[in-house]
Amino acid sequence: MNYLDTTFQALGTAVVASPAILLAILGLAALVNWQLSEATISRLTQAAVLFSLLPAIGILVIMLATGIRYVPIELGNWVSIPEQEFHFHLKFVFDRLSIPFLMLSCVLCGVVGAFTRRYLHREEGYRRFFLYYAVFFCGMVLSSLAGTIEALFVGWELVGLSSALLVAYFHERVNPVRNGQRVWSIYRLSDAAFLIAALMMHHLSGEGDFGGLMSSGVWPEGTAAISSTEALWVGSLLLVAAAGKSALFPFSGWLPRAMEGPTPSSAIFYGALSVHLGAFLLLRLSPILDASLTLQLMVIALGVVSAACGAVMSRVQNDIKVSLAYASLTQVGIIVVEIGLGLRYLALIHIIGHACMRTMQLLRAPTLLRDYNELENKIGTRLPHQAWAGAASLPASVQRWCYRFGYDRGFMDLALDKWIVRPFLQTFGWFDRLERRITDSISHEPSRESDRVEPHPEDLQNVA
Amino acid sequence: MPELHFPWIEVSILVPLFGALWIHLLGNRESVLQHAIAICGVTLALTVGELVDFVSIGSFEAHDHWLFLDWLFQRDIFVVDELSAFQLPLAALIFLVTVMSTLRTKAPRFSLKLTLISESLVLATFSCRSSWTLIALLIAATIPPYLELRSRQRCTRIYVLHMAVFALLLVVGFAWLSHSDGSSTQALIAGALLTAAALLRSGIFPLHLWMTDLFEKATFGTAILFTTPLVGAYAVMRLVLPMAPSWALQSIAVLSLVTAVYGGAMALVQREARRMFCYLLLSQSSLVLVGLELVTPIGLTGALCMWLSVGLSLTGFGITLRCIEARISRVSLVDYHGLARQMPMLSGFFLLTGLASIGFPATVGFVGMELLIEGAVDVYPLVGTMVVIAAALCGITVLMAYFRVFTGHHNRTLVPMHARPAERVAVLILTLLILGGGLVPQPGVASRYHAAEALTRQRQTNPMTEQQVGELEIETVAIGKHSAE
Numbered sequence: 028m029n030y031l032d033t034t035f036q037a038l039g040t041a042v043v044a045s046p047a048i049l050l051a052i053l054g055l056a057a058l059v060n061w062q063l064s065e066a067t068i069s070r071l072t073q074a075a076v077l078f079s080l081l082p083a084i085g086i087l088v089i090m091l092a093t094g095i096r097y098v099p100i101e102l103g104n105w106v107s108i109p110e111q112e113f114h115f116h117l118k119f120v121f122d123r124l125s126i127p128f129l130m131l132s133c134v135l136c137g138v139v140g141a142f143t144r145r146y147l148h149r150e151e152g153y154r155r156f157f158l159y160y161a162v163f164f165c166g167m168v169l170s171s172l173a174g175t176i177e178a179l180f181v182g183w184e185l186v187g188l189s190s191a192l193l194v195a196y197f198h199e200r201v202n203p204v205r206n207g208q209r210v211w212s213i214y215r216l217s218d219a220a221f222l223i224a225a226l227m228m229h230h231l232s233g234e235g236d237f238g239g240l241m242s243s244g245v246w247p248e249g250t251a252a253i254s255s256t257e258a259l260w261v262g263s264l265l266l267v268a269a270a271g272k273s274a275l276f277p278f279s280g281w282l283p284r285a286m287e288g289p290t291p292s293s294a295i296f297y298g299a300l301s302v303h304l305g306a307f308l309l310l311r312l313s314p315i316l317d318a319s320l321t322l323q324l325m326v327i328a329l330g331v332v333s334a335a336c337g338a339v340m341s342r343v344q345n346d347i348k349v350s351l352a353y354a355s356l357t358q359v360g361i362i363v364v365e366i367g368l369g370l371r372y373l374a375l376i377h378i379i380g381h382a383c384m385r386t387m388q389l390l391r392a393p394t395l396l397r398d399y400n401e402l403e404n405k406i407g408t409r410l411p412h413q414a415w416a417g418a419a420s421l422p423a424s425v426q427r428w429c430y431r432f433g434y435d436r437g438f439m440d441l442a443l444d445k446w447i448v449r450p451f452l453q454t455f456g457w458f459d460r461l462e463r464r465i466t467d468s469i470s471h472e473p474s475r476e477s478d479r480v481e482p483h484p485e486d487l488q489n490v491a
Numbered sequence: 492m493p494e495l496h497f498p499w500i501e502v503s504i505l506v507p508l509f510g511a512l513w514i515h516l517l518g519n520r521e522s523v524l525q526h527a528i529a530i531c532g533v534t535l536a537l538t539v540g541e542l543v544d545f546v547s548i549g550s551f552e553a554h555d556h557w558l559f560l561d562w563l564f565q566r567d568i569f570v571v572d573e574l575s576a577f578q579l580p581l582a583a584l585i586f587l588v589t590v591m592s593t594l595r596t597k598a599p600r601f602s603l604k605l606t607l608i609s610e611s612l613v614l615a616t617f618s619c620r621s622s623w624t625l626i627a628l629l630i631a632a633t634i635p636p637y638l639e640l641r642s643r644q645r646c647t648r649i650y651v652l653h654m655a656v657f658a659l660l661l662v663v664g665f666a667w668l669s670h671s672d673g674s675s676t677q678a679l680i681a682g683a684l685l686t687a688a689a690l691l692r693s694g695i696f697p698l699h700l701w702m703t704d705l706f707e708k709a710t711f712g713t714a715i716l717f718t719t720p721l722v723g724a725y726a727v728m729r730l731v732l733p734m735a736p737s738w739a740l741q742s743i744a745v746l747s748l749v750t751a752v753y754g755g756a757m758a759l760v761q762r763e764a765r766r767m768f769c770y771l772l773l774s775q776s777s778l779v780l781v782g783l784e785l786v787t788p789i790g791l792t793g794a795l796c797m798w799l800s801v802g803l804s805l806t807g808f809g810i811t812l813r814c815i816e817a818r819i820s821r822v823s824l825v826d827y828h829g830l831a832r833q834m835p836m837l838s839g840f841f842l843l844t845g846l847a848s849i850g851f852p853a854t855v856g857f858v859g860m861e862l863l864i865e866g867a868v869d870v871y872p873l874v875g876t877m878v879v880i881a882a883a884l885c886g887i888t889v890l891m892a893y894f895r896v897f898t899g900h901h902n903r904t905l906v907p908m909h910a911r912p913a914e915r916v917a918v919l920i921l922t923l924l925i926l927g928g929g930l931v932p933q934p935g936v937a938s939r940y941h942a943a944e945a946l947t948r949q950r951q952t953n954p955m956t957e958q959q960v961g962e963l964e965i966e967t968v969a970i971g972k973h974s975a976e
Contacts, residue, residue, distance in 0.1 A: 057839055058922065106858050106932050108940050111789050113865065115858065151832075177861070181852040188851070191890065198831055198898040211890045219883040223876050226868045455760045458753075466700055470646045476707050477763035480823045 034089065035121075038082035039100030042129070043119055043172065045082075046165040049075035053158045068157045069144040075161070076140060079168060080133035086121050087130075097122050097245040099174055118174035124246045124375065125171050128307055131379050132167040132300055135386050136160070139295040142390055146291055152196055156289065159196075163189035167300055170307070176225040179311070183221060183272070183304065187214040190301050193292040194285045206284035209440075213281045217271020221308075224264035231257055246311070247371040251318040258318035265312060266325060273305030273359050275333040279340075280440035282356060286348040293348055294389035298355050299382035306362045306378060313371055326367035334360025336437045342415065343433035347392045355385050493548050498555040499541030500569045503579070504615045506534050507586075511607035524595055527603040528913065531587040534610060538580040545576045546938075551945050569618045573942035574728060574795070577935075578617045581802045582720045584924075586610040588917040589712050592810040594817045601712045602642070605635040609713075613720050622730065626665055629692070629726055630658045636709055636717050645708040653691060653701035660688035665730070678734070685730050686739055693723030693780060694773050695743075696750040706769040711816055714765075715809040718772055719802055724779050732783065733949055740784040747780035748877050755884030759891070764812050764822035767892055771808070774885050775801045775848055778878060782863045785874075786950065790866025791943035796859030796936060799928070800847065803855055807844030807921040808889075811837050814914055815896060818906055824892060827899020833908035838897040840918045845889035847925045849882050855928030858936055 049071060056063050063071075086098060102117035121129075140160065147153050166185030173179035191214060195207025231253050251258055269275065274282040274297075285297040296302070309316065309326065316322055337356030344350040358381045365374040403410055418426060435441070466474035510530030517523050545553055552572035571579070586606065593601055612632040619625045633654040640647045664684030671677035694702040706714045727743070735743075754774030761767040779801060782794025814837060815830065816822055831838040843854070850860030860882060868875035910918065928935055 058836075058919075060836060104933075106936050108789070108792065108936065110944075111940075113789060113862070115861070184852050188846070195894060195898060199829065199900055201827055201899060204827060204894045204898045208887075208891055208894055212887050215883040215886045218886075219879045222864070222879050226864055226875055226879075227872070229865070230868050230872070451756070452760055455756045458757065459760055462700060462703065466649055466704055469649050469652065469700075470704075471648070472646060474646070474649070474704065474707065477766055477821060480763050480821045 031089070031093070035086060035098050036100060038085050039098065039119060039121065039172075040102070041082040042079050042086070043100070043102075043168060045075045045078040046161065046168045050158075050161040050165045053154070053161045057154065057158055063154065065144070065148065065153055068154060069140070072140045072157055072160065073137065075164070076133055076137040079164075080130065080137065083121075083126065083129050083133065087126050090121070090126075100172075115177055116175050117178065119172035119178070120174035121172065122246050124307075124310055127375060127379055129168065129171040131382055132164070132171055135295055135299050135382060136164050136167070138386065139291045139390070142294075143289075143291040147289060152198070156193070156196060156292070159189045159193050160292075163193075163296065163301075170304060176228060179308070180218075180221060180225055183308075184218060186301055186304060187211070187218060187272070190214070190285070190296050193296065194288045196288050196292065203287035206281075206287045209284055210281045213271050213278050217268045217278070217305075220264045220271070221268035224261050224268060227257075227261050227264070228253070231261070247313060249314040251314040253315070253318065255319045258315045259322050262312075262315050262319060262322040263325065265308060265315070266322075266329060269305030269308050269363075270329060270333075271305070272308070273302050273363075274356055275305065275329055275360065275363065276336055276437075277439050277442065279333065279336060279353075279356055280436060280443060282352045283344070283346075283349040283436060286346070286352055290348070290389060290393060293352075294386045297352060298385040298389045302355055302359055303362070303378050303382060306359060306366060306374065309363065309366045310371060310374060313366060313369075316367065317369065323367050323369075327364050330360045330363030330365075330367055332360070333363065334358075336360075339429050339433040340436055341433075343430055347396060348389065351385065351388055351392060355381070358385075493550040493553045494556050495541065495544045495548070495553050495571070496556060497540065497544065499537055499544060500555050500571055500618045503534055503537035503541060503583070504569070504611050504618065506530060506537060507607040507614070508611040510534075511604045511611070514604045514607060519599070521595070523603060524590070524593060524598045527590050527607065528587070530607060531583070531590050531610065534614070535580060535583040535587050538583040538614070541571060542576050542580050545571050551941075568621045568624050569615070570620045571618060572620075573938065573945055575617045575725075577799060577938065578720070578725065578802075579614060581799060582613050582617055583610070584920070585719055585802060585806045586613075586716060588806060588810055588921060589716055589813075591913045591917040592814055593712060594814075594911070597710075597817050600643075601710045602635075602639055605639060606712070606716060609635045609716055613716075613722065616722055617720075617725060620729070622665060625726075625729060626661045629661065629722065632717075632722065633657070636705060636713055639709055639713050640705075643708065643710075649704040650701050650708075653698070657688050657691045660684045660691065661726075661730075664688060668734075679736070679739075682731070682735050682739060686727075686735060686743060689723055689726040689731050690743065690746065691723075692726055693721075693747075693776065694718070694750075695746050695777065695780070696753050699750065699754075699773055702773060703766060703769050706765045711765060711809070711813040714769075715806060715813065718769075718776075719806045719809065721776050721779060721798060721801065724776065724783065724798060727780060727783055728946070732786075732946065737786070740786055744781050744784035744871075744874065747777040747784065748874060748881075750774070750777035751781060751881035752877055752884070755881045755888065758888040759884055762823065762825050764816070764824055764892065764896070767824060767888060768805075768809055768812055771848065771885055771888060772801075772805050774881055775805060778860075778863060778881060781874065781878060782866060785866050785870050786947065787866050787870060788940065788943045788947055789862055789869065791946060792936065792940045793859055793862030793864070793866050795939040795942055796932075797850075797856065797863055798859075799935065799939075800850070800854075800856035800859045803921060803924055803928070804844045804847035807840065807918070807925065808848055810917065811841045811844065812896075814910070818908055822896060824895045827894065828896050829899035829901040830908065831897035832901050833904065834897075834910060836910045836915065836918060838893070840922060841897065842889075842893050843922060843925060845893060846886075847929070849886040849889055851886075853926070853929045855925045855932070855935075857929055858932040862936070 052071060098121040100119040104114045105117050106115040147156055162185050166182045169182030170179055173182055191207045191211035194210050195204045197203045271278045282297060286293050316326060334357045337353045337360055341350050341353030341357060344353060362374050362377050365377060463475055507530060514523055514527060517526060552570050554567060554570045612628055616628040616632060619628055637647060637650060640650060664681050668681035671681055691698045751774045754770045754777060758767050758770035779794050779797045782790045782797060847854035847856045850856035864875050864878050867878055
């Protein structure tokens with residue numbers, strides 16, 4: 028290994044290790060109930076972001092100076108069974124896709140970390156927020172740099188868990204918790220699709236390394252090492268995974284629900300990074316999209332529908348964060364269209380620009396509302412609101428329908444509840460009742476003590 | 492056969508047995524719980540010593556240095572091998588943490604004497620290779636829960652019915668096998684009876700009702716101890732796997748798969764925590780069986796890793812629920828209880844163990860789940876897909892349970908809700924193992940792979956399965972070639 032390789036290895040390891048160390052410290056502190064002060068947590072977070080960002084900049088500078096476009100960082104096998112050719116390879120890749128996404132993650136995490144220090148000052152869940160934030164940061168770094176499909180899945184899972192827990196951050200209220208559960212449910216289904224796609228790719232190509240999947244060239248010039256039909260199957264599963272993670276149609280229902288979390292988490296997760304992770308996945312595996320025209324058309328169609336729905340829904344919301352969330356969906360839809368059209372650099376630039384802008388908008392949203400309030404109080408009337416000029420040209424019935432469609436958030440949650448959740452509950456509720464009938468008849472008496480559980484046993488004053 | 496340097500196996504079986512006698516002599520003294528914890532601790536230390544000794548020998552199997560019971564049994568009755576070497580400390584740990592997490596106020600309801608007898612029987616079962624003794628131990632292990640149900644004056648009909656059928660199938664099946672001349676029809680019927688027995692004990696759908704009934708009527712601790720060591724899976728490994736034809740294993744795999752998805756879905760619709768836990772355990776333990784019946788080294792390795800993971804994580808999950816139940820009575824999942832502020836440590840542990848049980852990254856279950864799915868996809872792609880769906884359903888259930896128990900409006904209580912020192916120690920031990928096994932999985936995986944290889948070889952050398960294994964291998968190679976093309 029020459030001097031340059033050693034430098035790359037050291038810097039790359041620092042990029043990955045920094046968020047992992049932050050997570051270990053905050054996780055250990057939570058486990059042993061070690062009460063770190065707010066200032067310490069904040070400093071640790073900022074240091075972790077900095078020690079991840081600076082080595083990444085160092086790698087970028089060296090790559091630009093030397094003209095190297097692809098830097099793999101090998102950390103060896105995490106698990107290996109050589110006889111069966113099974114290995115879980117810890118490989119991270121710095122290339123034209125991962126470096127911008129990594130830097131974006133670091134910068135936005137840094138900004139939001141600094142903002143949160145004041146926003147959640149003396150909040151009871153301050154430590155909890157930063158623990159979840161560390162899980163998220165770690166997940167984003169792993170996802171951005173993953174050189175194998177398995178490593179990408181690990182990062183993807185960490186991001187999903189932290190997002191769901193942060194939506195439910197305000198524990199005392201039921202709504203955020205219910206919404207966190209909804210987010211998690213959608214994520215689990217999309218994760219299942221991703222895992223099946225990953226295993227299928229592993230099965231087809233014999234390895235999970237992206238280098239093996241894209242048989243020639245580094246991003247964005249790879250060619251898929253699988254046939255068109257296989258690409259269609261795998262790509263369809265990846266599309267479901269990306270749709271779930273990026274709240275594309277028909278999974279958009281979780282996005283406004285995610286706004287129940289603290290504003291900084293809304294800004295960073297659902298406005299900027301997490302919501303782009305599906306698009307990042309499609310970008311990373313874009314050679315697979317190129318292998319099938321049908322798949323490309325599916326991607327474009329999904330993007331168009333999501334963008335259109337997002338545009339309609341964002342205009343009629345009565346909550347600024349929800350409105351911004353749907354505006355994000357519009358942009359993500361357009362980014363997906365760009366990916367489907369093969370405009371990869373444009374999509375990447377669009378992600379970066381949109382993520383930065385949306386973070387700032389969401390962070391500014393609460394103070395903007397206060398400013399508007401003050402302004403309206405001072406002028407004694409509402410500020411003039413200009414309607415979209417194009418709306419007037421539509422027939423009244425279409426306008427009404429669009430309004431209803433947008434206001435009811437595209438009926439997506441209703442449809443999921445009606446067509447998936449309710450039949451599921453009815454089917455397994457029926458099995459549950461059947462089991463009870465069988466056990467009752469064998470026992471010749473009511474066989475379920477659990478039926479007598481009070482719905483509110485937390486009334487503990489009387490418990491001995 | 493190589494010998495251990497100390498009679499670890501027999502001493503570890505006898506210590507809880509004599510411990511039960513000691514507890515009986517102590518009567519209802521206040522210190523009885525501490526004594527039980529000490530006995531379980533010594534037993535765990537002995538099983539760990541056995542594991543260390545066995546690893547240092549470097550053999551596939553070994554028996555005790557000198558046998559106390561040589562005059563009573565034949566020499567090779569208690570043998571430790573690569574399969575059981577890890578199961579023994581795991582089983583001892585499950586008993587230790589369950590006893591440790593028993594509140595003193597609840598000790599009179601949870602029979603420590605029967606628990607120690609059960610521990611002795613479970614350790615003897617996991618150490619036993621002789622088929623008739625194994626069958627006797629499997630049947631004997633069903634008695635302590637029955638005695639508890641009787642003492643609690645609960646209806647035992649469902650439990651007795653299932654366990655009686657289990658015992659009958661085992662005895663008839665093995666007697667038939669012993670007296671058959673090895674002709675295919677007779678051996679097949681005997682194998683089918685043994686398979687049905689093993690499936691019944693594992694709680695495979697639709698023979699799982701005894702499990703939900705046990706969780707309803709027995710103490711939570713007893714139900715956890717009777718189900719989480721996965722004795723049914725061990726019966727499959729010892730009695731069914733070496734002789735069952737491939738089609739029989741495929742049938743078990745399909746049933747296990749149905750159970751995994753059914754259990755995951757049923758867990759999601761439950762309104763009470765014990766039942767939810769029961770179905771979650773059913774789903775995850777069925778995944779272990781799915782892997783066992785793939786009979787490929789990767790699938791078997793995944794199943795054996797999952798076995799350890801399920802034992803550790805679901806025991807942790809179960810004892811956390813039990814700790815909560817001990818304080819607020821049965822836990823409804825209809826409403827939000829808001830317990831996070833009062834029990835922060837248990838809330839974190841609940842989430843950790845729950846996530847570990849579904850194979851979340853950086854926990855002990857992750858690599859096992861990956862290997863299992865990888866093995867399943869290699870043989871039957873649809874099986875891999877169903878495993879992923881079952882895991883997804885269980886994942887949704889785990890977070891749902893976490894939210895229901897720990898979030899919501901906080902209520903002030905008169906009851907101390909924080910974790911007691913013994914509970915804290917139990918939690919920390921399991922946390923270290925769950926995270927340690929997740930972050931440094933290679934040693935565990937390598938050892939499980941050796942065990943899987945040995946089991947595959949054992950199946951290949953068995954005249955009843957030799958031909959089918961050969962056919963399966965040819966078929967797998969053909970599938971592989973077809974995929975490559």
